[in-house]
Amino acid sequence: MGRLCHGDRRMLKVAPLHGPSERARLDRVAAWIDAWAAPLAAESMSLADAAGRVAAGDVRAELDLPPFDRAAADGFALQADETVGASAYNPLPFRLQPASTDAGAGCAVQVESGAPLPAGADAVVRLEHATRAGAGTIAVIAAVFAGQDIERAGDHAKRGSVLVAAGRQLEGGTVGLLASTGRKRVSVVGRPRVRCLLAADGVSEPGGALLPGAVYDANGPMLAALIARDGGVVVQRSRIGRDRARLREALALPGADVVLVAGGTGLGPGDVAAAVLAEAGELAVHGIALRPGESAGAGRAAGGPVFLLPGTPAACLWAYELLAGRAIRRLAGLGAELPFPSRALRMTRKIVSEVGTVEVWPVHRTGEGEAEPLAPFSEAGLVAATQADGFVVVPEASEGYPAGATVTVYLHSRSR
Numbered sequence: 001m002g003r004l005c006h007g008d009r010r011m012l013k014v015a016p017l018h019g020p021s022e023r024a025r026l027d028r029v030a031a032w033i034d035a036w037a038a039p040l041a042a043e044s045m046s047l048a049d050a051a052g053r054v055a056a057g058d059v060r061a062e063l064d065l066p067p068f069d070r071a072a073a074d075g076f077a078l079q080a081d082e083t084v085g086a087s088a089y090n091p092l093p094f095r096l097q098p099a100s101t102d103a104g105a106g107c108a109v110q111v112e113s114g115a116p117l118p119a120g121a122d123a124v125v126r127l128e129h130a131t132r133a134g135a136g137t138i139a140v141i142a143a144v145f146a147g148q149d150i151e152r153a154g155d156h157a158k159r160g161s162v163l164v165a166a167g168r169q170l171e172g173g174t175v176g177l178l179a180s181t182g183r184k185r186v187s188v189v190g191r192p193r194v195r196c197l198l199a200a201d202g203v204s205e206p207g208g209a210l211l212p213g214a215v216y217d218a219n220g221p222m223l224a225a226l227i228a229r230d231g232g233v234v235v236q237r238s239r240i241g242r243d244r245a246r247l248r249e250a251l252a253l254p255g256a257d258v259v260l261v262a263g264g265t266g267l268g269p270g271d272v273a274a275a276v277l278a279e280a281g282e283l284a285v286h287g288i289a290l291r292p293g294e295s296a297g298a299g300r301a302a303g304g305p306v307f308l309l310p311g312t313p314a315a316c317l318w319a320y321e322l323l324a325g326r327a328i329r330r331l332a333g334l335g336a337e338l339p340f341p342s343r344a345l346r347m348t349r350k351i352v353s354e355v356g357t358v359e360v361w362p363v364h365r366t367g368e369g370e371a372e373p374l375a376p377f378s379e380a381g382l383v384a385a386t387q388a389d390g391f392v393v394v395p396e397a398s399e400g401y402p403a404g405a406t407v408t409v410y411l412h413s414r415s416r
Contacts, residue, residue: 034326039056050170061159163178265295265308293315347363
């Protein structure tokens, strides 16, 4: 298998998803994506750099965990049956033995949590349950049972058992677990390489002078952040404007798993993205029943997928989240679902939506179990995303939700 699991051109060869005068249904476009977007080929990398990556296969224990019998608390290792009857009113004496010796009858060995369990011991009396009773002697004031505060070899995991299942994202705890087995490298799903082509005019770079009649570029930095969140890496970011020749040339370049074209997706005379994609490869869809994001499109060029994202930042955001982001997340092994926690909340006011269109609507949490719709993205732009605690995805078959309806709200991280 090569790096591109979707590298076979036939996997992207599909009939147009809609007629020339209608918008494609979002679920059909999602199905088109899912038909070819599978996790990329695995690559080996240092465990120290693997946080956030996805395990390409089951990762198994290379030794028992723990690798030996050990104390699970600071205290004194001894034989549990010799502590029967011990209490504050009946302290039982034990001779202290050096750490390198066995815990024989009537003896105890002082241990720290995680230290090997001395031979002969089958329990640990915690420090607070023993007192010093003279030179080389302790008195136990609480009975213990066999196995108390000890861990046997393999209690946590046996050699060869699965520690991390294929498809799980590696986090701090899982990285630490794998390191505890002596593992230095791990096999992870490859990172999707994404080329971003910014096809809008009248745009200035943030940090530079704002040219007359221009706006600062929001899409470039926004897409870079979203791609990184979804496990991808931007291999090229080019501002090509609405130059047909430059766009056609950029679409023909190899070396990317996904190409994003931001801007030029509308129906105006300067909107050339869809026409150029049709010339350079295949235009599978242009125009989607999604608000914001109606002018989005998708197809292929140079053997790989291309997503056309609207130039308006709010529309670019949601076309990415529901289309291009879905593909990138699947390629990275993260799954297609939106990367937000969700809650069932009750709407304090109604949401009105157009039947036949999927609409993303920002909401604000107003109390325990409640959310209030805010001004839609079509009115507030990206400000709606910063003011909202989350959003509702209204399905195409719905005309909205009445006040009091309980709906699924996707929450931004700060609002969990």
